Structures are given as structure tokens and as C-alpha cells.
Amino acid sequence: MSGGHSTYTPKSGLGKWIDARMPLPRLVYDSFIAYPVPRNLNYAYTFGGILAIMLVSQILTGVVLAMHYTADTTLAFHSVEKIMRDVNSGWLLRYLHSNGASMFFIAVYIHIFRGLYYGSYKAPRELLWILGCIIYLLMMATGFMGYVLPWGQMSFWGATVITGFFTAIPLVGDWIQQLLLGGFAVDNPTLNRFFALHYLLPFMIAGVVVLHVWALHVVGQTNPTGIEVKSKTDTVAFTPYATIKDGFAMVLFLLFFAWFVFYIPNYLGHPDNYIVADPLKTPAHIVPEWYYLPFYAILRAITFNIGPIDSKLGGVLAMFGSIAVLFIVPWLDTSKVRSAVYRPWYKLFFWLFVANAIFLGWLGSRPAEGGGLLTLLFAGEFRGNYVGYSQLSTLYYFGFFIVIMPVLGLIETPRRLPNSITEAVLEKNKAGAGQLAGATAAPETKV
């Protein structure tokens, strides 16, 4: 699969027989054993592997849960409780699955931020990045539909709000919403189709993951220096080097996962979802799952009409735009240097972007209250002005991609790049050794 020629040589007679007919063992050997990876990958690069095991974990627990779940509005809530109470280890399966979704998103956010930090989307990895964006979109759809299945209050009202977004689209909006719902309101047809799609989409994710990994193996991995692999000394074999490092990171991630599953399994959920859905009783605050909160904040930040676009359509456009903009990141970044390690200004704006994204998430959990950006800036309404902060944060979110990325690449003076990965590694180790030997070594020479 990778650029180089295969080094696989089957030893046994059976191995040769299979290799001549359907060289699957060769594919596995070339992709996961001999495959060369940069020697300087840090732990931020282990989240791809972590995401792979999370996908497998979600599919396995999900398939077993589906054996006990009933997609019917009168039975769904009770069938989930039956799993929690009467199915052997049912509580474990369900908590693994519901918390697993959150862990999946934590891992994917770190994975995406890593890509943004090290410039992993830059040529020739644009398709690799776009395939990742598609996986993320599919994950959002899957997570949303999964949250509807227990048929609690937040399931029902979340589904009502989110499918309501589509009515903002001119002309075809109502038709799309009715197609999604299977009727005029969230009801049994909605639950049935969401269950069918929630079961289908993970396998589509798995399909795109195969393409994502394929694209990765064609262009090779980036690395913290952002310099392409130039010689054999720049790389190590995937096995044992990457395997064991990924393995260690996976075990640490599972520890984190276990903490939530076994000790605070409802921490990331909403208490209202333990109340059976009631179409006649709207919860005081409808909030989506935590992983959608930044986008929810962006949606609600648009409280004003822009020409012919009313605030509702504007909010929906901003929300979808905030994800759509990820797809064109490879062409927004004009920098010749790939990694933030050598871009002091980009590094600063990147970490501001991370803080801004977390802040947007918190704002998404607040009620849409406050006078907005103008009263925030000019009337000194600092407290409780959630709409104002959301507008400010939304501005930075889009500003980062649309203004900072293209402009910074043209005006920023990057630091000196090493000639190769090997040189960077040796330089770093020398600096590290120097520091150990005496306190005189200048710390800023360290990468």
C-alpha cells in the first residue's frame, strides 16, 4: 500500500499458496509491520489508533445492546432500563456504550487539534484530511441519533430542536425535516429510522476509516517537525516501535475511560434523560450532548438578521459553516512551513483557538441570555451576557480559519527548520544532554 516495494516473504508453503492467490497477509504485513513511520512521533500521534479501538468498542457493545433494545416509543425507555437492571452485565454494556461515545469524541477532538497544530492537512495530505472531516461528520450524525434511542426527555426534545434546524433552509426545508422525522413531529417513525441509521452509520464510518488509513499509507505520516521523510534513518518500522507506543497510549486512554464508566457513568449525561419522553412537557433548558455544545453556541450566537437571511437561517448556516470550514483548511493555510513548532505566532493563535473552542462549549451549556456583543463591548454588560460572549467567540472561531490562517502564512517569519527528521532528533537529544550536564545550555534551543 505504501510507496515502497513490499518486503514480505512468505516462509511456509501455505503462506506462499495464499500469497499467490489473495495476498491479504502481505497487505497486513506491509501496512502494520514493515510500514515505515517517522521516528520522532510523539504521543499526540497515538490518537488514530485509540480512535480505531473506540470504533470497534462502540460497534461491539452496540451490537449486543441492539439485541436487547426495542425501537418503539412506548417500549424504548423501558427496554433500556431492562438492560440496566435485568440483562447480565447490561449496565456495563450500556455505560461502556454511552460513555464510549464521549470518549470517541474526546479522542477525535485531540486528533483534529493535533492535525491543526502540526499542519497535517497540508499537501499532499488534503484528501486524508477531508476523509477525516467526513468521518467526523458521520460521527456527529451517529452520536445524535444514538442519543435519541433511549427516548428520554433530552432525546425527544434534542431531536425536535435539531431536526427543526432543517426547516430554516428555504424552499426544501420543511420537506427535508418531514423526511427525517417520517411525519410532522418526532414520533415512532422517527425513532425507527434513527435506530436503523444509528446501526448503519458506524459501518459507513468503518468504510471511510479504511479510505482514511489507505490515504495515510500512501502519503505517509507527518511528524512534529513537519519535514517529509527523506531517508531510511528518518523512520522506524511500525512494529514494534509504533505498535508498542500506541499500545501504551491506548492503555492510558482505557484507564481514563474506565474512570468514567465505573465511577461517574452519568457525569457526561443529562439527568432529564432519565425521564421518559413527554411531547407535552418541554424541559426548562434543552441542551445537546457536550460534544455538540460549541456548535450549539455558534448556532445561538446569530441573533440578528443579515439582509434576506433571518437569524434562524443565519444560525444554522453559521453552525454548518463552522464544520464546513474544516474541509477547506488545506487551502486556507498559506504557510510554507507545516508545523506550529516553527511558527511562533501560529502557535499562539492555535492555543487561543483551543481555549476559544472550550469556552464556546461552556457557552453552549448556558441559556441564550444577555444583550449581545454590542452591550458587552460598549455598555459593560459582562455578567450573564452569554449571547455577547458567544458572538465574540464565534467571531474568533471563523476569524482563525478565514483571516488568521491565510494572512499569518504570508507575514510570519518562521524559525529555522532542521534539514531532516534525523537532524532534528539528534539536535534535540544533544540539547537535552547539554541541559543535563550543566544549567548553562540555552533552553530556547530546545525544540
Place this chain on the structure above:
Amino acid sequence: MNKILKGVAAASLAFACTLGVAAAAEEEGHSAAEPTHFPIHKPAEMDWSFAGPFGTYDKAQLQRGLKIYREVCSACHSMELVAFRTLEDLGYSEAQVKTLAAEYEVEDGPNADGEMFQRPAIPSDHFPSPYPNSAAAAAANNGAVPPDFSLIAKARAVERGFPTFVFDIFTQYAEGGPDYIHALLTGYGHEAPEGMEIAAGTHYNPYFIAGKSLAMAQPITDGQVSYEDGSPETVDQYSRDVAAFLMWAAEPHMVARKQTGFSVIAFLILFAGLVYLTKRKVWSAVPH
């Protein structure tokens, strides 16, 4: 390793900055007479035997809580997801559960004549509801349907607010439900602040999660239920006991969950150590 530390430091710094701004943006308190956010008072954090990584249910307490539910709450509140057979978790024998179940009447049928009939409950039955349907429940309670109690301890939790919700991850705080139930039951009997209007037929309780007052009057008073084990017969004690019982009703496998969790986490820590040492050995000859 150094790089990870730097990465983690940068990430935490970004997180801390965010939260600093969040704290500044957090809302101020509300006026006493016209509060806009509920509950007016946050519930106190109680000591629960089932809190923390090694928490277990106190069976005597659960039995007292069951007594409160049966003698007081069950007059209005159903608990339809809980089967009598599961009461063996509270330390009752099979025979005791059978006797207890038989004290209830449940509808069964149809019989050979096509008639529905009443019969004594058996352990596989669930607690029967006090009202035939929610319309009847509403009619008997001034329009407010008393909520089902099977999951109430997980379906109610007062928002913790920033920064407490961050610390809760590390302290494993998961007792928001029982804390709320205890606070609500002991929260009656206060005078509403001057100028506050209380809707007719409702009762002021500053711990109520969804408003100034609720339809339920103070349900239990000192000495109302007698305890055989010498525990104090006070509203405070009753509230603790019924809150603990309702936590069990909502999460009957909690103890098994925490015990499994300990083994899982102990194994993973050990395994992580071994994998780390292997990783170090594998990479020892390669500068990276």
C-alpha cells in the same frame, strides 16, 4: 516525555484561561423576592455510604428507606421499574420478599371467562402504581402528576456550576440525586421571603429544582414512621434513608459496578506499567 509535559501544560493553560473567562462571565445572584434561577438554595452535600470508589449500600438504611416509601411516598408515587424480587438486595430472604409482595394486589388476566381479576403480587411483579393512569393521578393531585420514583435519584440533579463541575470528575461526585431529595424533603417549613408570590395550592420550598414552590405539601413529619432499629425518627433521618433507598432503586447494580471498576483499574495500572517498560526497552536504542 518532556514534550508530553509541555503539551499537557499548554493544554491546561488554555483550559485554565477559558475557565477564568467563564468564571468572570458567570451570572450573579438573583433578587430574593423574584428569583429567576432555581433552586434558590443549592442542596447540602451529605455523607452517603455509597459515595466514592469503595461505596456500598447500607442495607439497614435501604430497609428503612423502603419502609418510608411504602408507608408514605407510595400513596402517590409509583415505582414501576422495580420488581419485588430485587428487594433481596436489601438483605431480605426469599420468603420475606414473598410475604412482602403478597401484601400488594395486582391486576392479572384475562381468566378463562375473559375477566381481569386482582390477585396478591408475587416476587416477579413490580410495585403496583397508586393510580390506574396518569389522568387519574393528575385529577387526584390538583393537576400535577406525582413523578415515578424508579429513576428519580438519577433524574434530578442540581447544576453544580463552575468550577465545581470540574472538580467533580476527580472527587467522583455522583450523589446529586440523593442530595437533592434530602434537601427537598428537609426544605419545607421556611417562610417565603417578603414580597414573593406563591401560587395557590403550591408550597414554598427554596430547594425545589423547578420553581419557587411545588404542588407537593410537606410529605413527612418527625415521628411519622416508626423505626425498629433505634434510628432517630426525624425528618432529616427519614430523608436520608429514603434518598439512599431511591438511589438503590435507580441504580441497583452500583456496588457491583464500583467493585468491578476497582479490579479493572488496578489491572490497567499494572498493565500500563508493563507496557511502558516494554516500550522503553524497544525504543532504548533509537533516539527519538
